[in-house]
Amino acid sequence: MAKKKSSSNKEKSTAKTKSKKKSLAQKEQIVEVSMAAVTIEEAVAGEFQTPPANGEECILWRDGDVHRRIRAALSEWSNQPLNNITGNLTLGQLSVGTGVPWNEGNQGRLVQATNEQNVFFPFPSRMNPPPILVPSTTTVADWERVVWRMQDPHTFCFAFGN
């Protein structure tokens, strides 16, 4: 089974994981990391550690791990606590925590935060930056769709986007 349950403190494990993910992200710029290597380094309690194998798993992964990591990236980017980030907030609103209004640079920063969270783990896919500036009225829920659509390469679960 692909899922394992956590027994450790989630906050601590997340902090440790972030540093691991950052170092992994840097490595990925230089060399292609094999799936097995990713699985060992990125083992995070409570998250999918092997790629989902069927539609049900894909939906659980999308609405669980991917959703959680995209929200974590938004929290990191906007310097807002995670529980302040809800689906109907807009990127224009959240950018108050970044120091500059929503614009191309701020969008690039959000893409950077999203990729630092390694949102598509255990797949080695990353988010491509949108080729245009999405409107400041884009909601968090819409941004989750944008991230899903910009996955590159397409994961096995691509067809199960909502």
Next chain:
Amino acid sequence: MRSICLFFAAVLFISVFSSNASAQVASTIYRPGMNEIRVTFTEDIEAITLTNTLLFFEDDTGRIVQVFCDTSHVPDSKNSVLLNRFRDAAAVPVNLAGGGGGVSAVPAGTTRPYNVVLKGVKLTREPKARPIQISVDVNSTTNKLPSLTVAAINNAGTATLPYFNRRIIDIHPEGIDPTVFRDKFQGDPGKVKILYKFGRDDPSPNVETSAASVKIDPKNPADLLIEPKEKLPLRAKKYTVQVIFPAPPLLGTTSASFSIPTDAESLTATTVAELTPPGQTDRTKTEFYVETTFTSTVNAKSHARANVGIFGVHWKPTLPLLTYNVFGEKGDKPVWMAFRPLFEADVDTQSPKVSKSPNRVQFGMDYELGRDAGLRKTRPDGSKEPPAFLQQQIWINGLRYDSDRDFKLQTIYWHTEYVPRFLDFEQTTEERQFAFDIAPRTTPTTSKGPFVSSYRIKPSIGYELGGLVRRDTRATNTPTDTINRPFVGLDLALELKRLVKFGVTGTYYHLVNADRRRNRAYTETRFELNTGFLFNRNFNGLQNAILFKFQRGEQPPTFGPVNALSVGFKIFR
């Protein structure tokens, strides 16, 4: 009998009063291997009643059968709950697919919908807890029908993203290997029918077409790519897309535990498409305003006043296809570039000889290169470094055509400008409102928004180099034939209560090759009263304001003296 009646009454009551689950539930999944149901919400769960979850289905005879279960939070997940340990009324364990106790198994090759009612669900930032009813389909353990999932044909929320390929339908088959579809239909893709079914309120007739090709997705070998002969239409309303594969060629090709009935005619993949035309989405970052004013001007020599009308237009869109985020994806500091055409005009109705108001028409194309400070770095102890004071640096280079109202005096020049964006030097209305909404309060406030609803401090420095391409024989005060002028600009704005806005824009020019008075400045001061509450109509996203403005100084291309006080109306976005 009484208990059954009570159960029916409870189901009816909760069905009526339970909320619209689709808005809150992201997915409901039954995992046959673990015999559990996972319900995932779009937001985190703040509260939920974990006892007395209702789970029931209607059997073949129309009888309602209740199944009891345990409900618990999923460890490390704030937005999902788990239903498991299913049992019947006599506490005999039940497998939702295989049956057990008083619950029959799902008949082979069929699907049974189970209804779930979760009670006391309160998601983040919801005002109150309420019951939520959802359903989950459980397939039989054997002879399941292969499933065909269509990747979202949906640009809702992403409509501004270009390149949605309407010539591709991405299908993920389960129960039949995608190579089987390719092998069976690649030679004759016309056998695969495709239907676009439009709603009753859509005047368009349904479209029946077929596949032009059937391929394996090179990026994802688990998926099929179907190319329709007639591409997916853009419609204002949602519509249904059906891809119909004839069943006979697929008989006997299913994997274990899947099967296709021998009398089946087709296998169908269905989805709801939502492809709105791009024109119905808002164009981001288009600066636009039109203003018309009644103006009083002063002659600097005679101090005589004159009245005149001034018309101003400013349009600065961002070309969507030419905007790139260049390095944000590689973990570096994000860099972007954009092309921004420019059209500005500020013209009056007087003769240029006596005019003391701005008379300028400007066209141009700017190339913008920006660099962002990137995310705040994390120190070894886990804390964050303070944010950089210089958040963004923007370098603008453009070619501009600048003339007077009558196009008698024409100049062309290269415009280069450096615009730094400092930390919190600008906050928009939506940012300020959000900060107000989430700010912790010790005493309740009756105010709906912040006093300062937006502000901007935007300095810039630049240089312009070019020359006259046509001289105006009527006016003689053009300071130089060549343009060689550094400049410094400052743009300040303050909006109060979303109602009144004060703004000052000042530009200081140094005319390097002028014979005298090399330093010139131009200042525009404005006061805008937002009149959205007076003209409360939908102007397709446009706003309106009553405008008072004062313009003074000298500005290109003529550098003639301007001294004008205006009152007028402004339409902007």
